[in-house]
Amino acid sequence: MLSNGPLPIEHVARKHQAYPGSQYTLPADDEELQRLTLQHQILKELFGNRILLVPVHLDVNDEVLEIGTGPGLWIMDLAKSVNTSIPMFAIDIESRMFPVLPPKQIEFRVESATRLPAEWTNTFSLVHQRLLMAGLQRSDWPIVLSEIYRVLRPGGWVQLGESAAWGGEYPGKPCLEKLTAMVRSIGSSRNLNLDCAKDIPKMLADAGFLEVQSESRMQRVGKWDGESGVINCINQVAIFKAYKTPVLKAGGMGYVSSEEEYDLLLEGVEREWDEIPGTEKEFFIFWAKKPLVQLH
Secondary structure (H helix, E strand, C coil): CCCCCCCCCEEEEEEEECCCCCCCCCCHHHHHHHHHHHHHHHHHCCCCCCCCCCCCCCCCCCCCEEEECCCHHHHHHCCCCCCCCCCCCEEECCCCCCCCCCCCCCCEECCCCCCCHHCCCCCCEEEEEECCCCCCCCCCHHHHHHHHHHHEEEEEEEEEEEEECCCCCHHHHHHHHHHHHHHHHHHHCCCCCCCHHHHHHHHHHCCEEEEEEEEEEEECCCCCHHHHHHHHHHHHHHHHCHHHHHHCCCCCCCCCCCCCHHHHHHHHHHHHHCCCCCEEEEEEEEEEEECCCCCC
16 A cells, blocks of 8 residues: 555654644644743843833723734733723634633634634724744735734734744754754645745735834844843744654654654754854844725
């Protein structure tokens, strides 16, 4: 009997999203929840403890939506700093990481970013979305931005956060090169736009948004950058670890033949980052405004 492709490699598999058609590559389990909690704190500190860069003052007449909320860390953080009567919605295609006892003003719902509820048209003053580079296919991005545009009130704001992707050559870092190649192979096989950060400004403009702006910070990875470099290293290794199940289920992508071999690469990339100074990764926050007067 002929095989349709490489056989999956046996390993201790992580739990992934069960939403029909989802291409999201990262897990939805307790280990990922811990990583996301660390990542939220990293990004918050990276931007000077600012989680909201858009020039908006939220009051009781506003409503907020977060797309791809995961455990709701960003929106629960925002809720602490605004009026408690502001209605907030947090959506994801997977409810496994939703908080058990969320603040009363936040409603967590299972919804798809590509098909937001019809009744939300012209509802929100602010829509936030962060790090869906590993979840949205290339064809999804224009649809999602169009949906965000639709559910925003005229004059409302969108804020997006995305990271530059690993890619290219890394002299003296063979483990990083191999892990990067595997991640990019997974992204390509699922038609993900891992380089979406480069395309977002144009995609926002194409969707009809005005005043497209951005701010970026460099994340330095490894002991050479002190405590923050160590913490960034922990997070970045955890991201590569999170890709292990999709890579091994795909037969190793031609790069590894066992779980042990993948784990050795994880140990190796951490050594490379610690021992060879200079590795850094850019993170972007974009924001844009829906015009007050619609031209179409």
